[in-house]
Every structure is written in C-alpha cells, then in structure tokens.
Amino acid sequence: MTHDYETLGLVAGLEIHQQLDTETKLFCSCPTERREPEESVRSFTRYLHPTKSELGELDEAALEESRVDREFEYLAFDSTCLVEEDDEPPGRLDDEALKTTLEIAALLDCTVADEAHVMRKIVVDGSNTSGFQRSSLVATDGEIETDDGPVGIADMLLEEESAARIEERDGGVTYGLDRLGIPLVEIGTEPDIRTPEQAREAAERIGMLLRSTGKVKRGLGTIRQDVNVSIEEGARVEMKGVQSLEDIDDLVKNEVDRQLELLDIAETLQQRNAAVAEPREVTDVFEDTESGVIAGAESVFAVRLEGFDGLVGREIQPDRRLGTELSDHAKRHGAGGIFHTDELPAYGVTEREVQTLRAAVDADAGDAVALVAADAGVAESAIEAVADRARTAIEGVPEETRGANEDGTSEYLRPLPGAARMYPETDVPPVEPDLSEIETPELLTERVERYEAELGLDSGLAEQVAYGRHMTTFEAAVERGIDPTTAASTLESTLTELRRDGVSVENLTEAALLSVLESVEGGDLAKEGIGPVLTELAADPTLSAEEAIEAAGLAGVDRETVRETVIEVIERNGAQVEKEGMGAFSALMGECMGALRGKADGEVVSELLREEIGKRTA
Structure with missing residues (x-):
C-alpha cells in the first residue's frame, strides 16, 4: 500500500546499537570474544525485581516485566569474573572504549559532554545479572546528511552490552555471560525522518561512519537498530532488534499500515x-x-x-x-x-x-x-x-515497545519505558573526556577513493576491502610493503572461497594472514599457494607460515628448477609447439602450473615459458 507520508504525519527516529571491538569489557578486564554455550563451565540462577527511582517511582515497563514470574539462568565461562556475576563492584570506564566513542562523536559532528556520568537503567528481563544496565551519556547535538535532508543526532551513549539470550523455556530464560559487558555505543537520532526510505538511508550512513573507525565488531548481532515510528493520529511505537538494514523501510511501512488499521478499528x-x-x-x-x-x-x-x-x-x-x-x-x-x-x-x-x-x-x-x-x-x-x-x-x-520480526512485521514486547528507570551509578566515578588526542577517522567512502588512486585497486575490490571486516589487516599489509592487489584479493576473495569450501577461516589471526602474505612478497611462496597454506594454518593455528608451507608441500623452487619443468612440458608437447608456436602458450601454461603445484609464481612461469617457446619458433 502506497501512502502520502507527509499527509499522514509520519515521524521516525533511529537508535543504533553497535558493539565496540575492544580488548576488554567496559567495567572489567574480561575479554570481549564470544563463546559457545557448550564452553560454559558452570551456571547460576537469579530472580529479578524492579526497584524505585530516586523519586520513588516505578517504571511501567519494569513493573509489567516483574509480573511474569521467571527464573533466569546464567552460563558462566572460564573467563567470567565477579563483576559479570554482580558479586563485585564495577571498575572504571574502559579507556579504549571511551576513545573510540569520542572518534565516533567526531564523525557525527557531536558536542562532547564535559563529564561522562554513568547511570543505572533498570532492566528486569534477565539480560543483566544486576537488574540494570550501566550507561553513560558522552555526546549530543550531532547531524548526518541524507538525500531528503539532515537528520539530527540527539545523543550518543556508551553502555554495557546485555547478556546473550540462549534459550527461552517454560518458567525461565537461559543467558550467556560472554556477551554481557562488551562496550556498546548507542546513537539516537532526532525524530527528523519522514519516509521509510530515509530511515534506511540514515541507518546506512550511521553504519558507514561507525565502520570507518575500524574499531567496531562485525558479524551477526554486533549491530542492532531500533526504530521509533508514529503518525499524527497514532502513537509512538519503538521497534527493537532490527538485525538487517534491508528490513528498516519495510518495518516502517508495515508499522504505518498497522497504526492506520488500528485507528480504523477504533473508529468502528x-x-x-x-x-x-x-x-x-x-x-x-x-x-x-x-x-x-x-x-x-x-x-x-x-x-x-x-x-x-x-x-x-x-x-x-x-x-x-x-x-x-x-x-x-x-x-x-x-x-x-x-x-x-x-x-x-x-x-x-x-x-x-x-x-x-x-x-x-x-x-x-x-x-x-x-x-x-x-x-x-x-x-x-x-x-x-x-x-x-x-x-x-x-x-x-497504544504506545508500546515491539520486537522486529524477520518478515518486516513486529510483535508486542512491553510498554514504552519512562524516565523512572534511570538513576545514578554510585560505584563508577565520572570521567572527563580528553579530546586532545582524538583524530577524526577517514570515512570509508574516502578510503575507497584512496585505494583506487594511490594503491591501484579497481573500484570493486577497493570497495570490498574498505567496507570489509579485514580492512585493518589490509592496511597493515600495505604498511609492510605487501602488494596491495595481492593482499586485497587474498582477504576478500581467497578467504571467501575457503570459507565456502568449509575451511575454518575464523581460526586465521591477523598475524597469520600477514605472515603468509609476507612469504609471497619475499618470494618464499607463490601466489597460487596462498589458499593451500591458509588451509593448513586454519586447521592448525599453532603452525608458523614456514611450517604451513612445508605441510602443504609448497616449499619454493628456484628459477632454474622452474625452467627445467617448463622445458620438460614443452618437449612433451613438441608437435603442438612446432605447429602453433606461441598459440600453444595457454594450454602449456596450465600444464606447467599443474606440474609445479603452486611452488612457483605464475609470473615467473609465464616469463620462462614464453622465453623457451620463443627459442623453438624463432
């Protein structure tokens, strides 16, 4: 159904939640790597209840949640600490997380707060062991541009990620503590969005700015979008947990349709x-x-x-x-x-x-x-x-919070929360953000242009690398003098092909990738051998690049050995060479590469093959 959204008075805003890629969690020194539930070493249970704010008020959303009597089980891991279990006060706000947040604030043209105070936000759905989420307002009053005009950034907060929901069962929910406490930046826009398409574009723009820092986590669940929608005769509705940018415009359209239908039903x-x-x-x-x-x-x-x-x-x-x-x-x-x-x-x-x-x-x-x-x-x-x-x-x-479904619809979750769920965190001292060492990161769009102009990448590969999850590894490779095209094609094409073939590429560290690329640059490994060597390293991450080359049977051969192999291939195909001359090159090149099995660089093989064919046809 097509609508005139201006006539309907559509007003929308976004809340973008992005995990930061830091070494440790926001209020403790535990690592931020995710774990599998079967890796847990123990569990414990809690029952949570809402508490009153400093003004003696109870938040309506928390009160409704408390009416559903549920037991919450938490899976703990060998890295889980007392802070995560809410058995010890939190530490200070993580410096690395705050610095990244300030970089994001610069990209959003925000005004940074003189002091960042940590607050407690009551959450009794079990996703926090304490019954509240710690959150700190860092910046306000920013702006991004869209094709339909500017969209204001109302606020940006640094907060702790919630625990991961593992299983919901009768009478309770199981959560994993591996995700709890990962630094999370929350960006809230002003209600300046007027069409479903603008909502999607604004989310895409913010996502690009976040990835431009190179310091945000990537992958499913690391970024979530909440969308606030209302029409003039309707009510404000918050739709939470939008996983894909492609779903945002459909969600807005369907919510407008829902509110119009509800208004018609109410009139009847x-x-x-x-x-x-x-x-x-x-x-x-x-x-x-x-x-x-x-x-x-x-x-x-x-x-x-x-x-x-x-x-x-x-x-x-x-x-x-x-x-x-x-x-x-x-x-x-x-x-x-x-x-x-x-x-x-x-x-x-x-x-x-x-x-x-x-x-x-x-x-x-x-x-x-x-x-x-x-x-x-x-x-x-x-x-x-x-x-x-x-x-x-x-x-x-009704005003309410709804959960986003994969089909672009939404379902009721709880009433909209109010201000009564916020109160100061007395265990964490305020921080004065230091802007003196903060540099505005290069935008991904600018990086694409630089990769094309300075590094000679074609536009498609430049965009793949700039927007891909291996961008920082690519930058490190170029700094080490590795050929940009070799590095880019390895990180974006070779790894994708290996993943599709069932290779556990997630086991490959940045150090391992760089060591293999340096072996190619140094002449110890042919480019054709990159895939087999990475396969060996993925299977056994304890190997060095040299050991993986040996395990793959790809120890390099010298130039004269390559020439000997080329001559053997030519002699086996002497009649074809005599008849076709250089026209036989393509067929013999494939045979030569097969005989060398990735032990020699293709450019060297090509050079020597042309040279030897030329000798016989001159």
Missing part, C-alpha cells in the same frame, strides 16, 4: 459503543471437548468483547491480526495464545461449544469472545492482559 468500535466485560472462568463449557489444546489445559477463561465481532480477525499487518495482538499479551503471561470467535469453530472446537461459550459470557450476535486455556493461574492472568489490550483497541493505537 466507538461507533458500535464497544466495551470489554470482566473475564469469567468457562472451564465447564469444554468439559467434553475434542480440542486437544483445551482438553489438556487445567482451566479456561474467557472475556466478552462487546461490539468486536468480525474485527478480532481483521488483518493489520501481513499474516497478523488484531487477534494476534491480543495473543501477544496472553503469551507474555505464559499462555500459548488465544482462541476467539472470529476463527471458531476450528481447532477441534465445535459450533455447539461456540454457542455454549457465547451464552456463558452473555455474548450477543455483534460481540466476539476471546478465551485462554492454560494452567489456572496462567489462564486468569493471561485473559486479564487480553482484556486490557482489547480496551486499548477501543481508544486507538
């Missing part, structure tokens, strides 16, 4: 004088039901939705209906979902049971009925949540 409900009754237990209605879900439940609760008939099943996003929104709230309280009369009879529920259900809650023809089947306590609290959301549907669009 108001015209019908809709209301929501108090929930009732209706377990006896389904005493002999053939519905497997309901029959396996301890109790069934239902609520009459007066005037909702035909609207609960109305689609508001692709494959999501108003009933799905109600179901999201029920799931937050442990239920598997809801049934409603816009979709019944179905799922083993008969027409007779539907009519009996309607009678049990005094529903008329224009009413809908929603029901939850679960354990007694779960069913009752879940149907209350459904009733609350249905009442909100009569009013219009």
